[in-house]
Amino acid sequence: MRTSLPRSLVLGGAIATSLCVGYALGAQPHMDEAIAILQSARAELGKAEPNKGGHREKAMGLIDQAITEVRAGIAFGASH
Numbered sequence: 001m002r003t004s005l006p007r008s009l010v011l012g013g014a015i016a017t018s019l020c021v022g023y024a025l026g027a028q029p030h031m032d033e034a035i036a037i038l039q040s041a042r043a044e045l046g047k048a049e050p051n052k053g054g055h056r057e058k059a060m061g062l063i064d065q066a067i068t069e070v071r072a073g074i075a076f077g078a079s080h
Contacts, residue, residue: 031074038067 042063045056 028074028077031070031077034070035067038063038070042067 042060045060045063048056050056
């Protein structure tokens with residue numbers, strides 16, 4: 001079967017466009033997984049005894065900051 005060059009170019013362009021649209025719509029599985037892992041870590045710290053000299057609480061705050069940054073990265077990626 002022989003395919004014409006213009007038809008091949010259109011098909012290739014459609015495939016490339018669909019891949020770009022999927023990415024632009026927020027398909028960011030690694031970033032989503034990072035949030036899930038951070039949330040799990042925060043939950044574990046929440047279950048730990050609080051007598052850690054303030055380090056447990058500081059770690060929880062840093063995880064909250066990390067979650068905020070990852071979400072900002074996802075939003076940035078979706079808008080560009």
